[in-house]
Amino acid sequence: MSSSEGDRGGLSQAAPNNITTQDDFDNPTQTAATCNTTEASEAELSLPEAQISPVLDEVSPSSASSFEMLDMESVPPPYQEVQPHWFFCRQADDSEFWHPFSREDSDKLENAFNTVREQEEDIVVAVEGERYDVHIKERMRFAVYWEHPPAEVRRCTWFYKGDKDTRFFPYSEEFSKRLEEAYMIAVTLDEWKRKLDFPTGETVILHNPKLIMHYQPIGLQDEWASSPSDQLRPCTVKRGVESISVEIPEGEPEKVDHLVFMVHGIGPACDLRFRSIVQCVNDFRSVSLSLLASHYRRSQQEGHVGRVEFLPVNWHSALHGDATGVDEDIQRITLPSISRLRHFTNDTLLDLFFYNSPTYCQTIVDTVASEVNRLHALFKQRRPEFDGKVSVIGHSLGSLILFDLLTNQRNRSRARDGVPSGEHSALNSDTLEQMLTKLDLQQYLQTLLAENVDMESLALCQDSDLRNLGIPLGPRKKILHYIRKKRLPEDYNMAPGHQTSESGPPQVTSEGIQSSELPGQESSLHNKPSTTGAVDYEYFDVGIGQVCIDYPQLAFYPETFFAFGSPIGMFLTVRGLKRIDPNYSFPTCKSFYNIYHPYDPVAYRIEPMIVSEVDLEPMLIPHHKGRKRMHLELKDSITRMSMDLRNNVLGSLRTAWQSFTRPVAALPPAEEGEATNDTTPQEDQAGVCTEAECSVSAEQAEQPEIEMGMLNGGRRIDYVLQEKPIESFNEYLFAIQSHLCYWESEDAALLLLREIYDNLGVAFEQPQQ
Numbered sequence: 031m032s033s034s035e036g037d038r039g040g041l042s043q044a045a046p047n048n049i050t051t052q053d054d055f056d057n058p059t060q061t062a063a064t065c066n067t068t069e070a071s072e073a074e075l076s077l078p079e080a081q082i083s084p085v086l087d088e089v090s091p092s093s094a095s096s097f098e099m100l101d102m103e104s105v106p107p108p109y110q111e112v113q114p115h116w117f118f119c120r121q122a123d124d125s126e127f128w129h130p131f132s133r134e135d136s137d138k139l140e141n142a143f144n145t146v147r148e149q150e151e152d153i154v155v156a157v158e159g160e161r162y163d164v165h166i167k168e169r170m171r172f173a174v175y176w177e178h179p180p181a182e183v184r185r186c187t188w189f190y191k192g193d194k195d196t197r198f199f200p201y202s203e204e205f206s207k208r209l210e211e212a213y214m215i216a217v218t219l220d221e222w223k224r225k226l227d228f229p230t231g232e233t234v235i236l237h238n239p240k241l242i243m244h245y246q247p248i249g250l251q252d253e254w255a256s257s258p259s260d261q262l263r264p265c266t267v268k269r270g271v272e273s274i275s276v277e278i279p280e281g282e283p284e285k286v287d288h289l290v291f292m293v294h295g296i297g298p299a300c301d302l303r304f305r306s307i308v309q310c311v312n313d314f315r316s317v318s319l320s321l322l323a324s325h326y327r328r329s330q331q332e333g334h335v336g337r338v339e340f341l342p343v344n345w346h347s348a349l350h351g352d353a354t355g356v357d358e359d360i361q362r363i364t365l366p367s368i369s370r371l372r373h374f375t376n377d378t379l380l381d382l383f384f385y386n387s388p389t390y391c392q393t394i395v396d397t398v399a400s401e402v403n404r405l406h407a408l409f410k411q412r413r414p415e416f417d418g419k420v421s422v423i424g425h426s427l428g429s430l431i432l433f434d435l436l437t438n439q440r441n442r443s444r445a446r447d448g449v450p451s452g453e454h455s456a457l458n459s460d461t462l463e464q465m466l467t468k469l470d471l472q473q474y475l476q477t478l479l480a481e482n483v484d485m486e487s488l489a490l491c492q493d494s495d496l497r498n499l500g501i502p503l504g505p506r507k508k509i510l511h512y513i514r515k516k517r518l519p520e521d522y523n524m525a526p527g528h529q530t531s532e533s534g535p536p537q538v539t540s541e542g543i544q545s546s547e548l549p550g551q552e553s554s555l556h557n558k559p560s561t562t563g564a565v566d567y568e569y570f571d572v573g574i575g576q577v578c579i580d581y582p583q584l585a586f587y588p589e590t591f592f593a594f595g596s597p598i599g600m601f602l603t604v605r606g607l608k609r610i611d612p613n614y615s616f617p618t619c620k621s622f623y624n625i626y627h628p629y630d631p632v633a634y635r636i637e638p639m640i641v642s643e644v645d646l647e648p649m650l651i652p653h654h655k656g657r658k659r660m661h662l663e664l665k666d667s668i669t670r671m672s673m674d675l676r677n678n679v680l681g682s683l684r685t686a687w688q689s690f691t692r693p694v695a696a697l698p699p700a701e702e703g704e705a706t707n708d709t710t711p712q713e714d715q716a717g718v719c720t721e722a723e724c725s726v727s728a729e730q731a732e733q734p735e736i737e738m739g740m741l742n743g744g745r746r747i748d749y750v751l752q753e754k755p756i757e758s759f760n761e762y763l764f765a766i767q768s769h770l771c772y773w774e775s776e777d778a779a780l781l782l783l784r785e786i787y788d789n790l791g792v793a794f795e796q797p798q799q
Contacts, residue, residue, distance in 0.1 A: 109217045112270050113187075113271070115186055117186045118171045119184070121181075126199075130278045131157060131279075132278065135281065140185075143166055146166045152168065159282045159286075170182060175405055176342060185203055189271075190265040190266065197275075208228075209234065210269075212224060212234075216236050222238050223236070232246060233245040243267060286416055286418065287338060287418050287790065288418045289406075289421070290338060290340045291340075291342075291421075292341070292342055293343045293424045296426060297378030300773065307343075307344050308344075310342075314773050314774070314779060317775075317779045321654065321776060321783055326792065326795060341405050343398060343428075345398050360376050364376060391579050395435060396492060399435060403582075406585055419589035420586050421589045422590075422592070423782075424596065429593035429594065429596035430596065433591075433593070433596075439581075462475065463475055469508050469509065477501065496510075514578065584618070587618040588619040592623045593624045595633045595772060596624055596634070597632050599639060603639075609642065610741065612641070612737070615739075615740040621742050621785070622636075623747065625749045625772070627750070627753065627768040633769070637748045644736060649749045649750070651752065654776040654777050753768075
């Protein structure tokens with residue numbers, strides 16, 4: 031709404047220039063005299079019905095009792111204090127966006143605000159599923175599990191929106207307080223068209239309870255406005271969060287049933303909008319909460335189902351940070367042409383090459399394991415009552431990292447106090463001084479002894495630990511390589527029998543993972559040493575053929591491993607692995623699901639490496655609404671119709687050919703009807719084969735139960751999503767998007783939730799459409 035200059039001038043003359051304070055309001059008679067807007071006596075002001083505005087006096091000046099002529103519905107309601115709601119600010123592209131907390135979190139912040147005014151210490155309130163902490167006095171929100179700039183928090187009561195704005199913005203708390211004081215006086219005394227002047231030159235006019243306008247000072251208005259009328263357009267002012275159009279999120283259930291860590295793939299961005307892993311995991315969490323509310327509604331109402339917590343694991347920043355210096359090294363050798371494309375390549379695609387380098391592969395694996403363990407310990411610290419299981423999800427390269435990490439875990443039967451069995455005897459045969467003498471590194475003996483490092487503790491050290499002691503890169507590699515040579519042969523020859531969840535990693539042969547070696551038979555652990563002296567490729571790890579590094583151990587046993595758009599199958603094949611033994615399973619993880627989009631260019635299958643003699647279609651993931659997508663049903667129907675039509679045409683042609691080639695005179699007239707149905711044995715066999723082909727295709731569509739080995743407990747491993755109708759028009763056009771679709775996929779999230787809650791014995795409910 032816009033006002034002319036004359037209207038605004040008239041309102042300025044009618045309204046007082048001074049702002050009525052709370053002290054003035056405490057004395058109604060003094061307030062009335064000061065504002066000069068009513069001539070009511072103190073006795074009249076003490077009656078709620080007698081709060082008559084000048085406008086009401088002008089309605090019936092000749093009436094003996096204007097109150098009798100007044101419609102009861104037009105009597106202004108008594109003043110009610112505004113209900114505040116808490117918001118937090120999010121920065122995006124040099125713009126500020128204010129988002130509301132859930133009602134549950136806002137109530138917690140309001141209660142803490144009322145408490146902190148009575149004490150000096152600050153109060154910290156956990157919000158948004160305890161993933162953020164809000165410091166009430168500082169008015170700041172801090173992330174708990176990941177690094178994120180602190181965000182401003184505001185207790186909001188009044189909001190404004192400009193003429194070209196699409197949403198309301200909250201006023202500062204001090205500004206809102208002055209507006210609320212003026213509004214309280216206007217409502218109580220029924221005095222409107224009040225003008226509030228602020229020291230900044232801004233003006234707010236309270237026309238009526240529904241119309242309050244905010245005028246900017248002339249000097250601060252946009253000097254590039256198209257016309258003077260654009261400069262005079264005021265802002266609309268609203269009181270209370272209920273009067274503005276804003277979606278307040280639903281609160282999350284307090285109980286956490288399951289914890290899931292999500293590891294990203296190459297590059298810092300995880301989708302086409304170039305969002306970080308934190309934002310994408312937030313989307314996946316929101317999708318899971320929505321599915322829990324729709325598909326587990328009854329169990330949630332009965333208190334059997336809480337929620338699943340998803341936490342992001344970021345390793346890209348550690349690899350490309352200042353600690354490694356790899357970005358500076360790559361930048362020195364990067365050509366200046368097509369700089370944007372080269373920067374994109376250096377920041378994303380090179381992660382694949384880094385993972386195949388023994389130096390940077392160690393950095394990536396150490397970062398993922400240490401970050402997962404840190405998040406797990408912090409989560410347990412903040413939620414000591416949590417007794418649920420933990421699962422892991424890897425997207426793209428992140429799934430390969432988790433696969434290698436889980437393959438090299440040691441269960442309790444193979445480890446004691448964090449040191450693998452047999453390691454003591456292999457390493458303690460030499461003293462620390464003897465080892466350094468063999469390596470010609472005696473000068474570092476005092477450095478290690480000063481930190482009370484012996485052979486046993488040295489076996490637990492990583493490259494970063496030795497670097498912190500001031501040992502250069504070359505000596506560090508020599509020490510770690512010596513320890514690796516001493517402990518690998520004994521450690522990996524401990525479990526020569528077939529692999530189960532209680533045994534270690536499998537043996538390696540030229541055919542891949544084999545678990546049927548005889549006890550005492552040594553596997554082929556050593557390849558021909560590399561001719562490159564600076565990089566050690568001598569030892570390759572068991573079962574998957576990657577370069578030898580020290581794989582850290584996780585602080586928990588994962589329940590399930592979900593791979594999204596995973597290249598695991600391709601990497602295993604490139605590493606020389608042709609077959610995965612059906613008896614092999616992860617040492618510490620029970621289940622494994624390979625989930626992919628049919629048009630994902632990075633995804634590969636796993637099942638053909640386990641069961642190569644049977645050509646199986648992947649399991650089709652059901653739509654979250656409980657049926658196949660319509661275009662897929664139509665496609666299946668057309669396929670069946672074309673098959674039936676082909677069979678009918680072939681049968682008709684066969685019958686016609688028989689009628690032409692068979693002599694008519696040889697047919698008895700009485701058996702003429704029977705003769706048309708006679709066929710030769712070869713023709714019968716051909717007909718049976720055609721019908722068998724149809725039945726086989728139907729059986730493939732029904733996905734028969736086949737044992738898929740122990741990698742997923744005998745169950746199917748490969749699961750494919752249903753493409754959207756628009757994606758089926760051109761699979762090349764949506765290829766990149768298909769690789770990044772998992773963060774917002776309801777079907778993938780529902781498959782994950784069903785696996786989690788089926789193990790907890792919670793029934794799945796398909797909502798009725």
